[in-house]
Amino acid sequence: MKVCSVKYLLAEGFRNVWKNWMMSIASIGVLVLCLVLTGSSALLSLNITNALGEIESKNSIKVCLKEDVDTDQAMAIGEKLKNIDNIASCEFYSREEAAEKYREQMGAIFDSMKDRNFLPHAFHITLKDISRYGETVEKIKQVEGVDTVVNRSELFEKLTKFDHFVSLAGIAVVLILTLVSLFIISNTIRLTMYNRRFEISIMKSVGATDWFVRLPFMVEGMIIGIISAIISSIILKFFYDFVISCVEKNISFFHTPFSDVSLPLFFSFLLAGIGFGLIGGLISISKYLKKEGGEVLGW
């Protein structure tokens, strides 16, 4: 293709965006909405997964030893526990520490019992893989000297299920929104195309090739996509920071800072925007390229 043609096609694409500014704003609006929604659900999903991971890692299993186990024996048991696979960490929690904690929490009532420490030594254990909870607990119980394992499996199961649910729901939301966006964008561009069917019919009648008819619309779609990506990224940054600050007033949790995801997010938006613009443009124009003469105009 000649250089002057490339220049013409690019200029024409920009001119189209400008000349059909109402349609362009409508397209950009829809695309921004879809990108922001998709981005928000991706960020929500990411943060919930992070938060769950954090809760999981903090959630330790308490393994209480038999009352007659002394500190040395307890250390030996600790070694055995550490050797069980799927154990991420194993912290010793002595009966003195336990007693101290109770005293802090209960105060005076506990003071009367301070000489008779009936609390057992214990270990706080965290697991590498929560889903293997039951199996690991069985192994712990088999270690000699272990009295009870404080059963929190229900909570773990619920957490794991919720995590799965959030991941799946996140993917589903993103997929659905992608389809919705594509549908809306191709329809918006089709509307633009409908407004310009006249020009298309003239282009065809004077012998413009199909690519020459198609390209300005694709350039136009790409420009709309790029503008939308920039606007969406900015909106999402402010929206995200706002939501995080609101949530953090109530619950403090570890969140992914926007700067960590801003680049990949922006480039995905850019790709998505350009992709939507291109595909939307192609889908909508193909209908007109198949037609000839008056058919393009619907006569």
Next chain:
Amino acid sequence: MIEFKNVSKVYPNGTNALKNISLHVEKGEFVFIVGSSGSGKSTFLKLIMHEEEPSCGEIFIDGIDITKLSKKEVPYLRRKMGIVFQDFRLIDKMNVFDNVAFAMRVTGASEKDVKKRVPYILGLVGLQDKSDRRPSELSGGEQQRVGLARALVNNPSIIIADEPTGNVDPTMSYEIVELLSEINKRGTTILMVTHEHNLVERFKKRVVEIDEGHVTSDNEVLEVGK
């Protein structure tokens, strides 16, 4: 130049628009095509422009059988012809200059050529002073002259005018056909579909009458080329 050999056209809905037509138009001829509505005139033009393909028969333009053209070759065929529409089909968002330049630009012409050629063609149709106007600011006759300028700008060897005077008052109609005659004298083949018998009688050109898909009369005697 243009040759139809036993061409028939049946549309998918069963309409038999053209029935075994054979016709030869020499280079440099001016041909009026007349006939009532639904006689097959439009189908005849559509076949030449390759907007429709014949059900059987062959159509040659410049010695090339256009029924055998691939989809990609069609635009290049259309660059050999300039089309003038009854309803002008000008883009009102663009001024007169850009409307004419549009036809050059979409075929990949350079801006330098556009700037040289468009004013020349606008001068030819007498609109050099109106290049900044919007089509809607012009009279019907002037709009059709813009349409004619657009058809001419790519230097086609054939002009196809589909009732170019249909939306123009009688005086202007006469001027437009006069302009087409001028263009014809420079060697461009003209095919003009019309309903206006007074124009046909006045200009004494070859007249092909189509009725119910047949060529019912053809006064080849008056050909300009002979």
